[in-house]
Amino acid sequence: MEYNVKSMKAEEFINDAEILDTVKYAEENKNNIELIDKILEKARLRKGLSHREASVLLACDNEEKINEIYDLAEQIKKDFYGNRIVLFAPLYLSNYCVNGCLYCPYHLKNKHIPRKKLTQEEVAKEVIALQDMGHKRLAIEAGEDPVNNPIEYILDCIKTIYSIKHKNGAIRRVNVNIAATTVENYRKLKDAGIGTYILFQETYNKKNYEILHPTGPKHNYDYHTEAMDRAMEGGIDDVGIGVLFGLDNYKYEFAGLLMHAEHLEAVHGVGPHTISVPRVKPADDIDPNEFDNSLSDEMFCKIAACIRIAVPYTGMIISTRETPEVRAKIIRLGVSQISGGSRTSVGGYAEEERPHDTEQFDVSDNRTLDEVVNWLMREDYIPSFCTACYREGRTGDRFMSLCKSGQIQNCCHPNALMTLKEFLIDYASEDTKRIGEAMIEKEIKNIPKEKVQQIVRERLVKIENGDRDFRF
Numbered sequence: 001m002e003y004n005v006k007s008m009k010a011e012e013f014i015n016d017a018e019i020l021d022t023v024k025y026a027e028e029n030k031n032n033i034e035l036i037d038k039i040l041e042k043a044r045l046r047k048g049l050s051h052r053e054a055s056v057l058l059a060c061d062n063e064e065k066i067n068e069i070y071d072l073a074e075q076i077k078k079d080f081y082g083n084r085i086v087l088f089a090p091l092y093l094s095n096y097c098v099n100g101c102l103y104c105p106y107h108l109k110n111k112h113i114p115r116k117k118l119t120q121e122e123v124a125k126e127v128i129a130l131q132d133m134g135h136k137r138l139a140i141e142a143g144e145d146p147v148n149n150p151i152e153y154i155l156d157c158i159k160t161i162y163s164i165k166h167k168n169g170a171i172r173r174v175n176v177n178i179a180a181t182t183v184e185n186y187r188k189l190k191d192a193g194i195g196t197y198i199l200f201q202e203t204y205n206k207k208n209y210e211i212l213h214p215t216g217p218k219h220n221y222d223y224h225t226e227a228m229d230r231a232m233e234g235g236i237d238d239v240g241i242g243v244l245f246g247l248d249n250y251k252y253e254f255a256g257l258l259m260h261a262e263h264l265e266a267v268h269g270v271g272p273h274t275i276s277v278p279r280v281k282p283a284d285d286i287d288p289n290e291f292d293n294s295l296s297d298e299m300f301c302k303i304a305a306c307i308r309i310a311v312p313y314t315g316m317i318i319s320t321r322e323t324p325e326v327r328a329k330i331i332r333l334g335v336s337q338i339s340g341g342s343r344t345s346v347g348g349y350a351e352e353e354r355p356h357d358t359e360q361f362d363v364s365d366n367r368t369l370d371e372v373v374n375w376l377m378r379e380d381y382i383p384s385f386c387t388a389c390y391r392e393g394r395t396g397d398r399f400m401s402l403c404k405s406g407q408i409q410n411c412c413h414p415n416a417l418m419t420l421k422e423f424l425i426d427y428a429s430e431d432t433k434r435i436g437e438a439m440i441e442k443e444i445k446n447i448p449k450e451k452v453q454q455i456v457r458e459r460l461v462k463i464e465n466g467d468r469d470f471r472f
Contacts, residue, residue, distance in 0.1 A: 005259070005266045010225035013263040014204050019255045022052045026251070030059035040068055043309045046076060051258035054310035058254055058302060066302070073305035073333045076312045080403055082446075084384045084416045085376055086337040087369070088137040088175070089130055090319070092346045093118050093157055097143025099179075099216030101202075103247060103280055106143045108216065116346040117148055123160045129349035131169025133341050133369045134427035136385040136419065138171055139198060144179035144218060151185045154178060158192045168426045168468055173387035175240070179218065180227035186234025195390045196273050197231045198240035199224075203248040204256025212247060228260075232268045237396025239264070240317070242276030245295050245303070254303055261311055270397040274315040274337065277304055277330075279322070301330050308334025313403045320344075320365040327365060328379065341369035373423065374432040377439050384416035385423060388471035411472045413447050414456045418470050421463045 003015035029035050039053045049057075057069055094117035097106040105113055118126065130138065140157060142149045154176070161171050176189055177198040189197060203209050206221045213219045228239045241260055243253045257275065265271040279295055295303075307316060316335045318327060320342040327338060342363055343349055367375070373383040388411065389399055402408045417440050424436040440460070447453045452472070459470040 005263050007263075008226065008229060008267070010222040011206065014206075014225060014256050014259055016206065019204070019252055019259070022055050022255045023249075023251045025052060026055035026059035029056050030061055032056075033062065033065070036060055036062070036065050040065070040072065043072060043076075046079060046312050048312055049310040051255045051262060051310070054258055054306050055251065055255050057309065058251065058306045069302070069309065070305050070333060073308040076308055077332070077334050077336070080312055080408075081315075081336045082409060082413055083381050084336070084386075084412060085331065085381045086137070086315075086384045086386065087135070087340050087372070088139055088337060089133075089135045089339055089342055089349075089369075090177075090344060091126055091130065091138045091140045091161075092344060092348065093123065093140055093142040093154070094145070094149045095143050095346050096145040096148035097216075098145050099143070099218040100214045101216075101218065102212050102214070103202075103244065117153075118157070118347055120156060120160045122347055122350070123157050124164055125350040126347065127161050127164040127171060128166045128169070131164065131166045131171065132427070133349075134169075134373075134385070134423045135341075135369065136171060137173045137175070137195070137387055139175040139177055139339075141177045144216065149178075151181065151188060155188060155192050158189075158194065162193065168422070170469070172469075173390050177240075180224045181230075183230045183234045186231045186236055190235040194236070195387070196238040196240045197228075197236045198242075198274070198276070199227050199231075200242040200244060200276065200278070201225060201256070201260065202244045203253060204243065204260070205248045205252055208248050225260075228264060228272075229267065232264070237268075237270060238273035238390070238399070240274035240276060240315075241272045242274075242278060242317075244278055244280055245300065246280035250295055250299065250303065254306070257307070258310055261314065270400055271311060272314055273395075273399070274317050275307055275311065276317040276319070277307070277335075278319060297326055297329070300326070301333055304330050304335060305333040313400055320363045323364045324367065324375070331379075331381070338372070340372035341367070370427065370429050370432050373428065374435060377432070377435045382413075382416045382439065382443060383420055383423070384412070385419035386412060386415040386471070388412075388415045392471065410447070410449055410452055413443070414452055415471050417443055417456060418459055418463065421460050422468055425463065 001011050003018035004012045007013045039056055043049055095106045096115050096117055098108055100107050158174050161174050173195040175196040175198055176194045209221045231239050243257055261271045315337055317337040318330055318335045319339045376383045424433045444453055444456055
């Protein structure tokens with residue numbers, strides 16, 4: 001099969017021969033300073049890079065050029081996302097699963113992990129606990145099980161989540177991370193008002209993919225890899241992709257990830273809304289050392305920087321799989337969304353103590369949401385709980401056009417400050433509140449339009465007086 005970015009067949013738009021040739025080309029040119037300088041010159045135009053060009057930057061081992069890559073990634077992030085970091089939390093609904101994934105403790109053969117599925121009453125309790133922390137955006141997660149977790153169950157959970165308004169709390173955006181499904185089911189998710197549909201590829205290497213997924217519907221590489229095309233056909237124009245770094249060679253995965261982004265752009269006119277960069281982590285019966293493709297922290301950060309340069313308009317997500325130290329390093333290189341106060345067990349938020357028996361993976365950053373918000377502000381980032389673009393219809397190509405033109409700054413920056421103000425009043429500790437009030441006062445002056453600055457100041461007063469949910 002030949003490589004064809006516009007093909008609707010997985011093995012043609014994620015073409016093994018093209019990836020191998022790309023990795024070979026990158027290795028051959030990793031010290032070609034003239035070529036690297038040309039690629040960096042192109043990258044400075046903020047129009048993105050091809051998978052082959054970005055792979056050369058990833059392979060480069062010249063320290064001076066690596067520093068240029070890092071500096072450029074940081075600048076591009078500031079240009080398009082400012083100093084805002086969007087916060088969210090995962091919500092695990094059920095760990096029933098019929099698949100045999102070798103890297104996930106929810107696999108069917110794991111007989112000693114307790115199986116649990118939240119009732120709608122339990123979903124409501126989880127949502128109240130999350131709202132009491134200050135969260136406004138969730139990513140719901142569930143194993144693949146047509147009997148225990150049918151699409152109707154997922155839709156009921158979404159309806160329940162949106163219906164809960166506890167004190168001043170509200171979940172304003174529900175992103176969905178469930179198994180590949182049909183166009184009809186994607187339409188149902190769209191009609192339910194979801195934000196982004198997220199599906200990790202895990203690995204783009206088909207041969208290894210089939211080994212890692214020996215049983216269950218997820219074994220079907222083509223059906224899984226073509227899921228985003230079906231999601232977009234079903235009307236979902238914000239999709240999130242990602243690989244689980246550590247399952248296969250990182251150079252192969254990096255090229256495949258960017259080829260997937262190029263395919264979505266070529267076919268649907270808009271690339272992925274987000275790219276996630278998780279790494280294999282310990283879990284109930286999972287030892288990351290069993291996989292021989294582990295990734296150093298240094299290379300992990302380099303991957304994030306190269307992704308930011310290659311797809312400058314795409315959001316990048318890092319979870320609490322990573323330690324606070326790694327998250328601090330990688331945020332400046334391109335990450336725009338992080339989770340905070342996360343629990344990866346089914347029903348974990350309603351419990352006072354973090355339960356471990358149903359966790360999908362070990363959480364490496366155990367700070368509370370307030371502590372994460374406090375830390376971000378001390379690092380000069382604005383913690384944002386904004387969900388306005390999704391609710392104002394700024395999704396898909398409409399979001400991308402605003403982002404590319406820089407006009408998004410007149411929406412996202414003020415929205416971040418107003419949602420931060422809500423958090424400070426309703427949920428923050430005194431120290432976080434003190435730091436946050438000073439940050440808001442400083443950052444209002446960075447809103448480009450004076451008229452917008454004035455409107456924000458008026459709305460901040462209204463928030464002080466009890467009003468909520470202002471947005472541009």
